[in-house]
Amino acid sequence: MRQIRKARFRLFRGQMGFTLIEVLVGAAIIAAIGTGVIRAIDTNARAIRVLDEQVQATNLVTAYLEGIRQLPYSDSASPYASVNVGIVKPPQYIVVMDIAYSPDGVYWAPTNNNGAYKLQRITISVSHGDKPVLSTCTFKSPRTN
Numbered sequence: 001m002r003q004i005r006k007a008r009f010r011l012f013r014g015q016m017g018f019t020l021i022e023v024l025v026g027a028a029i030i031a032a033i034g035t036g037v038i039r040a041i042d043t044n045a046r047a048i049r050v051l052d053e054q055v056q057a058t059n060l061v062t063a064y065l066e067g068i069r070q071l072p073y074s075d076s077a078s079p080y081a082s083v084n085v086g087i088v089k090p091p092q093y094i095v096v097m098d099i100a101y102s103p104d105g106v107y108w109a110p111t112n113n114n115g116a117y118k119l120q121r122i123t124i125s126v127s128h129g130d131k132p133v134l135s136t137c138t139f140k141s142p143r144t145n
Contacts, residue, residue: 057126057134060095063087064124065138073142075115080122093133098123118142 018026067083074080080097089095100108101117108121118141125135 053128053133056090056093057128060087060089060093060126061124061134061136064095064097065136068122068138068140073120073140075112092129094127094129096125096127098125 064083064087067087068080071079071083080099083097084095100110100121101112102108102119102121103117105119109117120140121137122140123135123137126133
């Protein structure tokens with residue numbers, strides 16, 4: 001019986017465990033892998049947030065452009081102010097519509113000069129808070145028969 005006990009202790013005598021350096025190297029490898037995984041998750045979350053802002057801005061711009069398209073041509077900007085009546089806009093988004101007028105498409109003025117200019121450039125810009133997300137431009141002119 002005594003020999004069995006001695007044999008058991010001899011079996012574990014060569015096992016001294018891990019050294020401190022082995023433990024530190026293992027911890028450093030795990031920390032490096034963990035840091036890479038956390039950075040990948042953070043990058044993915046930021047990309048999703050930016051994509052969501054762009055999709056929301058695109059939907060807002062499309063709604064505004066459709067509303068403008070349905071209105072008849074006007075020499076003043078006042079009819080276009082009613083475009084946002086039916087559009088549900090998230091509270092953190094800011095939509096700015098700018099209209100410029102031109103007689104030839106080269107020179108643009110902020111006012112219509114008593115209805116003399118027949119080409120309109122309508123610029124719609126969407127911001128999320130203070131950060132601009134999307135800006136687009138369209139043109140409108142009266143129909144001629």
